[in-house]
Amino acid sequence: MYNTHGGSGAPFRAHQAMGRGVEFDTIRTLLARWGDLAVDIGDDAAVLPAVSDGQRVVSTDACVEDVHFRRAWLTPYQVGHRAAAAALSDLAAMGARADCMLVAFIVPESWQADLAEVADGIGAQVRAAGARIVGGNLSRGRVFAITLTVIGVAERVVSRRGAAVGDLVLVTGVLGGPGAALAAWERGESPPPWALSRFVAPVPRLAAGRALAAAGATAMLDISDGLAADARHLGAASGVRLAIDPATLPVGTGVSPSSALLSGEEYELLVTMPRGAFEVLARHWEAREDIPLTVIGTVEQAAGDHAIDETAGHDHFRPGQL
């Protein structure tokens, strides 16, 4: 299904700049750009294929202009690409493969001409993830927003609740890029290329997430709020304390450990795992995955409400997922 609302209909004629023809043309354009990525669009709801290799998982994620990005920072393609990466990252954090996506757009007149490029950016992520677009919604509105619902399949679901005392704490990738990019923009400077790339084109760690789940990860999340805040979230959900050694953090060029702890929207995975399971996994990680996997701490007994405040930096960072 692809719902369209806010056309030239009676309810809000005064608010409708997009005529009926424009709306249908827009949907045709989207479907043409997506090609074989968009399947079975046309009913009130999409039928999900039956799966026998795991449990279905689902998440929804919004990307709103001037909240999650500024238009001057990203091309329309990058806006779509980044929004889709952020949504797919939630599936990675569950140890799931991506299966289906629903794409809901709110489109002001000023974005109309750029929508096809946004769609291309989304489509590229969907294609890379091996998923399909099974539906969506198109609405007028005064602010550009994309709300993506992603549906996946997890052979072994990893929640945030299973971290056990004695587990190692691991992180994928290299941290600090998005924070460094935003700090540069806030100073009126251009971000260094590596940091810009990490902000503009985050990679959902879908393959790594599945590998970590299969290897015995006990808890996992994707770092959207900054490592310090997300470590608190994972610790709280599991009833433990994540003791992280800042000196061990894998950081980008010129990034301090304390900045890396606070850098949000990393979309890297924070994972806990028994030491033995990690040692087995580590033997083959480099040959199979193209990102580092770094031990950054251990899981300890919780000790009060703010157990990891010593590594958490301040409280001013982007709040995390509940």
Add this chain to the structure above:
Amino acid sequence: MYNTHGGSGAPFRAHQAMGRGVEFDTIRTLLARWGDLAVDIGDDAAVLPAVSDGQRVVSTDACVEDVHFRRAWLTPYQVGHRAAAAALSDLAAMGARADCMLVAFIVPESWQADLAEVADGIGAQVRAAGARIVGGNLSRGRVFAITLTVIGVAERVVSRRGAAVGDLVLVTGVLGGPGAALAAWERGESPPPWALSRFVAPVPRLAAGRALAAAGATAMLDISDGLAADARHLGAASGVRLAIDPATLPVGTGVSPSSALLSGEEYELLVTMPRGAFEVLARHWEAREDIPLTVIGTVEQAAGDHAIDETAGHDHFRPGQL
């Protein structure tokens, strides 16, 4: 999972009115209002329960201030209630029961105080449908919007594509209320109570949709764009022509058949079904369902691009679902 974005974090400090505490408080408020309706919130994605009684279906639907409603027309409770009805109606149109919902809010400062009431309205629909809220997203933004993803289970999926020549065309309920309400508002008048109620509190026809599917419906959709437009959509999807007799339309007090053909956002079901199947169903319909089911036409061979233009009214109405 319940994602929160747009807090007091570094990336967009200048754009953030909602502090971190406010965001977490908001999510706590939402979860408290939803109570046992909201389950397993807290991971990056929600695990869908396995189903053995049918196929999973999914749809996403947005409700945007000043596009789908004006704030002066609806209480916050009604905004949530109506948005949820519209989303659930897509499941009804597939012959599905409702199972899970994900709720994504974009919330300007000016709506913050009303959000709990909006949540109550959504919750009431979710409860009535026997569904649960399994996740969502909370974001700041300059325009209030709700994007709802609904997930259901259809024992027998009914698409838009199965209408066959000779089938009867049926419609549930009484048409014309939302159109009459909007027309009154546009004249600066108060809508008649029955019409207001149809606009403010549409009912997703979930039980009727399942009954129609089980009885042998060949094609079905929910009337969101007006009967005339939606009949064209269903006919086009099925490669047939829906010949509708305007004189047979079940209309509300004072509504002309031509107005009823154009009244959108009815969320009643338009259905095709073999005559024999209908005759069996009709014997028990009144005893089991609390809304009328009316024969309004027959399915005929398609005859050109605009086969039902004679009943379609003009083209200026809200475009439908593709």
